[in-house]
Amino acid sequence: MQERDLREEISNIKNEAIAQIMSAKDVSELENIKIAYLGRKGKLNLLIKELKNIPGDERKHTGILINEAKNTLIEQIVNKKNAFKESARKWFDPTIPGHKPIVGHLHLITQAIREISKIFEDMGFVRVRYPEVEWDWYAFGALNFPENHPARDDWETFFVDALPSPKYGPMILTPHTSSGQVREMLMVKNSPIRMINIAKCYRRQSDVSHVPMFHQFEGMVIDKGISMVHLKGTLDYFARNFFGSERKTRLRPSHFQFTEPSFEIDISCNVCKGKARLPNGQGCRLCKEGWLELGGAGMIHPTVLINGDIDPNNYTGFAFGWGVERTYMMKSGLEIPDIRLIYSSDLRILRQF
């Protein structure tokens, strides 16, 4: 077949198809037209088979023409389909509810731990975990707690009914992740330390804001020349990444046995934006003067460094240990009336997160 003829034929087929599309009455008629012209054995595809008989350049031009014709027809068919009223369309119910797989859930605490550890790992902190059942020495003695300190009473700390260690004293359930401080120092020795210890802790109290088993995350940095300014910078970085870029932290005086100086860390309130007043002029009920208490921190007490075999004349450091539950609730704005509910096994609660 001559090339000119082919061009004419393409144009004829196209026009013929368009005429048929225009007069089609419903979707099934359009489907038939589509098969007749665009199907595998449709009229346009049959023409493609003839291309091989045409020389070089001409072949290319003709190929382009066929493709253009195809595209025009596809477009016309789609337009026509969309122009049909509901009754002439093929029935389909896009609103039908989906068939969901069984949806699983990670626990709130797991989600919190992941977020927290990620931020510290970005700053070169290495995640660790130390014993939950611990000797008194690591939990208290090494941390500069005097022998008669109230935290060492069986009133606040769980004691295990086991023989005490001649060297490390009674066996207890650790009341804080700080018991990992001296263990980490003894393990890592003098090299710089950036540790994030996230673990279960236990205290002998149970009420709406306390649960006997809970989680803490403990950060500890030891290096040459570490100062309060580094502590502030690290916590600012955490606060901005965890709570939001506009949030700020503030240090206030506090007291802990194992840090000197000790700080209470506040974070600017997200409800009143740190202004202590709401836009309607009322005082903010969530915070105190635009600040919320986040947790404790401090510069590591020299006695603690010595107990970890680290020379306090060469090295300094800071540490902080906060509750995972409280920190995460502060971020999410979750208002859980009783913190013990976090540890409920009730699926109606677990599936909310």
Place this chain on the structure above:
Amino acid sequence: MDLLIPDNWLREFLITKASPKEIAKYVSLCGPSFERVSKTKYGTVYSIEVTTNRVDSASVLGIAREASAILPRFKIAAKFVEPKPKSKQKTTKSAAYLKAIVDPKLCFRFAAVLIENVKISQSPSEISKKLIGSGIRPINNIVDISNYIMLLFGQPVHTFDYDKIQNAKMVLRASFPGEKLTTLDGKTHRLPGGDIVVEDGSKKLIDLAGIMGGENSMVDEKTENILLFVQTYNPVNIRKTSMTLAAGTQACMLFEKGLDTEMVEPAIRSAIDMFVNLTGGEPAEEILDIYPHPFKVKSVHTNIDLINQRIGVALSKEQISNTLLPLGFYPRWSGKNISVEIPSYRKDVSIPEDIIEEVARIYGYHNLPGKLLSGEIPQALKNPLFAFEEKIKDFLSGWGGVEVYTSSLVSKEEAGNNALKLKNPLGKEAEYLRTSLMSSLLRAAEKNSGITEPFHLFEIANVYLPQKNNLPQEQMTLAGIFADYSYKAAKGIVEALLEKLNINYKFIPEDLRGFLPSQRLSIKSGQIELGQFGVTESGPIYYEFPMKNLQNYSDDFHSFKPVPKFPAQIEDITLTFPPKTKTGEVVQSIKSADKLISNTELTDIYKDSYTFKVWYQHPSKTLTDKEVEAIREKIIKGLKSKFGGILKSG
């Protein structure tokens, strides 16, 4: 320690134009935390929290002194006014009106004075308003004076009815175990021993020192002469007594923190002034003051470089001195070195870091800039266990599992054999450290018995395996429980997990307590048991793996298998088997019938008919129908001889 301080009382000793709100805001930034400023009908009252190391600021005077040092940092002038008692009595080590024998290990300073002819009445409203504002109910002028002095100085004061002290004699000693004493609230205590007590000339106990006075020596409406009593006790004894008797009086809260012996004299002199003014009492000419080891000034030495390096900000010598002086510290410079004299009331300050704290907090922690860590990155490597745990949690929750965190503390029945026991549990249901997660998860499933659709709960947590003369081995364990899942669906999740972790495993039926007979599988790799899976006696399906087993047998890297170039022949074969045929073994048998069988799955069961899908695959060619037929024959022959399986025709 929480205290309430009325604003007008504070301003008697703090001269400043700062508003109550400014005082609260600024002092909180650098010192004790002002929790609230409340307007009451007795005036503005501050609620203040003082940290336990700063008992010196747990008083009107203590707060005034802190505020006077802090407010000028916010450009508000403030001045601390020390009380100037009028009492000019001399002090003496022995007085005619009281023969006192004092154990110096229990009482560091013992001061007392006789005041005669007191007239008991109501206190003037100026006094009672301050007491009410501070949260203390006014009683009468005598009791009110004691409370007033305690709130003002942070130094507890006691008054005895002098005439009830037999033979005007006191012995201050440690109690013997079992001694009895009735305190002025009418409660009779059987003393544990080692408590500080005072006995009189008739050897009666008349005071539980530092905690509460005795009923038999208390001031009543007939009292005419009183003995005013101001002491510093050994805090360790006070704390022990207050813990065992659960007596949380304000006096013992102060004493157990360790008080300043130097505060005794201004406190007793101020109290004498008040007795003169409010009761018309006549004080004796001498104050009995037994003070065997008077206070000696101590100094702490450090230098400017250390101070600035620890704070991270460059302060001048003058700036440093100006923060220390208003707090009562006396700094002396010698070049870069500083020697700081510590006032008697600051027992918490003893090392350079304590001085650094004082300088930094008055300079203002809120003024410190933030700086990111620089320096060498630690060499410690990541512990891969954490990522491994998270991976498993993601798989299981992705397949519909719900993660739980159950308590490590369980009842004796739930704990397993030889579990560690707590000495002081909160209750019987949380008395032991669990050695398995099974009972906790059964309990968690039980808690959801109202849920009608199937569910799968899982947990990764430690179990605590006791070891002789050592801490228990804390074994991180994965466990899960299925309720209303079909056995196949539950087992499929465990199989999928093991396959995802690239663990080479096999299931071996092995009975064990806690599971139904013949319904438990031991999951093994070689001879090693990795974990277990099965139907529990109470119904739900349970699995458990020590994490270290999964980690040790999991292969991080899957070896690469080339994609076959030729299509596999796939066909379904249906056979019937006699009852009690183990299908897992049948599948194994098909798979091992010929090396050209690349996969086999059980796809359908109908009555005694089992349909298996079989993949025939040659690595380098397409198998002909004839070749497939030969392998199929082999399979069928094997199944017939091993299991009695018969091919279903058609």
